[in-house]
Amino acid sequence: xxxxxxxxxxxxxxxxxxxxxxxxxxxxxxxxxxxxxxxxxxxxxxxxxxxxxxxxxxxxxxxxxxxxxxxxxxxxxxxxxxxxxxxxxxxxxxxxxxxxxxxxxxxxxxxxxxxxxxxxxxxxxxxxxxxxxxxxxxxxxxxxxxxxxxxxxxxxxxxxxxxxxxxxxxxxxxxxxxxxxxxxxxxxxxxxxxxxxxxxxxxxxxxxxxxxxxxxxxxxxxxxxxxxxxxxxxxxxxxxxxxxxxxx
Numbered sequence: 001x002x003x004x005x006x007x008x009x010x011x012x013x014x015x016x017x018x019x020x021x022x023x024x025x026x027x028x029x030x031x032x033x034x035x036x037x038x039x040x041x042x043x044x045x046x047x048x049x050x051x052x053x054x055x056x057x058x059x060x061x062x063x064x065x066x067x068x069x070x071x072x073x074x075x076x077x078x079x080x081x082x083x084x085x086x087x088x089x090x091x092x093x094x095x096x097x098x099x100x101x102x103x104x105x106x107x108x109x110x111x112x113x114x115x116x117x118x119x120x121x122x123x124x125x126x127x128x129x130x131x132x133x134x135x136x137x138x139x140x141x142x143x144x145x146x147x148x149x150x151x152x153x154x155x156x157x158x159x160x161x162x163x164x165x166x167x168x169x170x171x172x173x174x175x176x177x178x179x180x181x182x183x184x185x186x187x188x189x190x191x192x193x194x195x196x197x198x199x200x201x202x203x204x205x206x207x208x209x210x211x212x213x214x215x216x217x218x219x220x221x222x223x224x225x226x227x228x229x230x231x232x233x234x235x236x237x238x239x240x241x242x243x244x245x246x247x248x
Contacts, residue, residue: 023048030054038062038070038082053099055079061106064114065089072098077121085126088112090135097121103129109148112136118143129171132159146170151177152195155185162186169193174200175219178209185230188212195219198240202226211235221245 026034026041028051035041038058041051047067055073061084064070072080077098085106088094092114103109103126110116110123111131122144123129129148132138132155143166145152152171155161160183161176168175168190175192178185181204188210192198198219201209209230216222216235222243223232237243 022046023050025050025052027051028053029056029058042068053080057081057083059083062086063089064094065092067093069095070097070099072100072121074098074120086110088114088116088136090114093117095119100124112138115139117141122146124148128154130154132156132161134158136160138162141165143167144169145175148172151175153177155179155181158182160184163188163190165189167191167193168198169195171195173197176200178202178204180204181209184208184210186210186212187214189214191215191217192219192222193217196221197224198222200224200226201228201230204228216240216243 026045028035028038028041035044037060038053039060039062042064045051045068050069053072078100081100081102083102085103085108086101090113095117097119098121100122101109102124106126108128108131109126113133113136115137118140120142124147127149129145129152130138134157136159138161140163145168148171150172151174152168153161154177156179174197175195176187176199179202187199192214198216199211203226211230212233214235217238219240222237222240224245226247
């Protein structure tokens with residue numbers, strides 16, 4: 001019996017290690033790249049692979065349908081620009097780091113139905129910045145989201161968002177908008193600046209929402225609640241027309 005258990009453990013470990021060693025790095029752009037386009041690299045990669053994007057501007061709309069990491073220039077996120085939108089499909093885990101995504105003229109910059117990690121870059125323009133669909137999860141750190149016609153980040157129903165150490169500014173309506181949320185929303189250590197609304201929560205009574213140590217600067221309204229509440233800790237309000245509005 002012990003031999004059988006040991007054999008199963010060894011086989012399981014072998015499969016796990018094989019999966020780890022199968023991950024590949026692919027390059028896009030620059031000298032002698034593996035692929036000339038980002039979507040080509042996505043199509044040619046498998047789950048667990050890394051796609052390293054060399055400096056340049058890439059005019060592409062992207063679809064990510066398997067677990068993958070996209071990385072730009074770790075020293076200068078403005079050196080790699082994607083002019084287009086990025087869609088992450090249901091059940092997919094994507095990590096997007098050190099990139100600028102300029103979605104001017106597009107309905108959104110990023111739309112996720114999967115689990116998406118976005119760090120150390122700039123998302124700008126588009127009608128919406130980031131859309132988190134009802135089954136989507138967004139984790140964002142050290143990121144800029146700016147210049148959307150409507151909302152920097154918008155989440156509906158069972159979407160889940162966690163934003164930390166980021167800057168969300170100059171969006172036409174809300175920096176962060178959460179509607180009928182049934183999952184936890186967290187915005188912490190983040191600056192929300194020069195939006196019409198810094199954060200707006202609508203009918204999200206069942207969610208454990210956290211707004212902690214954020215700075216609200218020069219918004220029309222810092223935080224607006226519609227029939228919901230959130231845990232607020234140590235936020236700073238500066239030069240907003242109104243700091244907090246509560247509509248029962």
